[in-house]
Amino acid sequence: MEKKILFLFIRAPFGSIQYTEGLRAVVGMMSGLDEHKVTCVYLGEGAYYALKGSDKAESAGYVKTIADISETDYLVVKESLDERGISEDELDDMFKVVARDEVAKLIADNDIVFDF
């Protein structure tokens, strides 16, 4: 059965591998028989991945494959950015800034919530 899945990227890149293995998982979820729908949210220490200069080399292939399958949102939480003193003009274009209130709505709206 097709499900709506929220991937929360919450660990700091790049000290742990989740930032890219989570995206590998997203690809897998979207390309299986059930064609699950995925939204990616970066919050907490995970917000650093949204920085323009953060190295996307290891994960670029997954991001491209994801785009080929379906339009997918990469959201970063405003409060997480604020707490880390990151301004919106420091962010890579692929990310859209949302407030925690929006993520709460996404949690309500998705069937499954993974933390990566």
Place this chain on the structure above:
Amino acid sequence: MEKKILFLFIRAPFGSIQYTEGLRAVVGMMSGLDEHKVTCVYLGEGAYYALKGSDKAESAGYVKTIADISETDYLVVKESLDERGISEDELDDMFKVVARDEVAKLIADNDIVFDF
């Protein structure tokens, strides 16, 4: 060559194994040919290990062996307790409360500082 070694226990028990494998390491350091001198300091999330009710079953054997080799201090940092709302009467008798300033002196006084 005999060294003075400070073991900093900084991870929360019991989510990770360091709280007891660090004590296994202390035993090994003290019982080798060099008979290194060890002091154990619990700070940050590691301070929770000092709670009277925290399960010492897995680590009791190491604590006993350490005591048989030499008198060893188990210190817990006052500021870490305060930040977690832990009062001194909640602590196990084996721990002595010290201020961060004291730990700074211990760092200066020891040859090697491990974080566990």
Place this chain on the structure above:
Amino acid sequence: MANINFLLTEGPFQTEKWATAAKIAGAALKKGHSVSFFCYLDGIYNGLSTQKFADWEKVPGDYYKELVEAGAKIVCCGICVNARGQQDGQFFYEGIKVGGIPDWAAFVGEADRVVTL
């Protein structure tokens, strides 16, 4: 009765997650629920039949063997298995399978609940 999928991303001993997941899954199986595991990243080390630790009566792998015997489906990420040098899972307990993310996606499709640990 519900179908619960566990995503396990950490290995045995180092953290407690292998134990917590096994205990929740064991309780779920006893209540008659269906249980599946996808072992991803370091999670794949949990299925090894070769763990030996004299201090404990049972090693983590034993708990996962028992879960399989109680009806849990356990699949380990093959890319992770070979990246981590575990040779196609040749030392895993029987019944602990090597597969891929598509297996996990299928588990998730069937699952009423997903628990990540």
Place this chain on the structure above:
Amino acid sequence: MANINFLLTEGPFQTEKWATAAKIAGAALKKGHSVSFFCYLDGIYNGLSTQKFADWEKVPGDYYKELVEAGAKIVCCGICVNARGQQDGQFFYEGIKVGGIPDWAAFVGEADRVVTL
């Protein structure tokens, strides 16, 4: 010239520590310093010669093999090796040894500096 001991407690892939430690140690060896490693807890997985990951040209074990070839002494905690199902380190690269905490205590005794990662 100095003697530097590294304590490595995390495995390959999952965190970056295996890479950071290997890079610092490699730079130290090139400068003529002595280097030893004690691989403790999940750190023991780094010495496996069986790691296969097509996405990377070199796997973590290769870096540790090169460190040994450049003169680093690497000892893995035997209790950890067998607890984690790695069968006395039979699949470790040659020169990566299985030992005990006494070996580590001796490394520490000889070391001018200790770095934990």
Place this chain on the structure above:
Amino acid sequence: MALYLINLPFAKEGLEMAKRDSEAKVVLIEDGVYVDASGAGEVYAVKEDVEKRGVGSRVGDARIIDYDELVDLIVDNKVVNFA
């Protein structure tokens, strides 16, 4: 109805989300039992984790549950993982 599974490292983010859910149930698990979750909905704490850490007197109004009860909560509610 959502069940927020909360461990220590992600507690802050998890509780922020639970506080925005008027029907939130929060389960403190593993090192999560060290966390003060008051104000984040109906709070539960896993018995075995509480006992091992000796924090029975510190988890406040949290309802102490065993793994059987945790399974029931998991089955009856959507699980939001912060563990």
Place this chain on the structure above:
Amino acid sequence: MALYLINLPFAKEGLEMAKRDSEAKVVLIEDGVYVDASGAGEVYAVKEDVEKRGVGSRVGDARIIDYDELVDLIVDNKVVNFA
């Protein structure tokens, strides 16, 4: 002279210690380069970690060092591990 090796998870405790050492040198390493270490002595940040994370403009006055320079610092100072 002590060299504090600081990664993200233990940064708070490590910096508290460095601040109590008038001769402290602090090296931000791995995810430690996300940390604001101003006021904790002479601050260094590992080049490869800074570049990978794209935080060159965020590490303030920290001196950017490569692994060769890090080895020199390690050899010349007692290492205090918070990494």
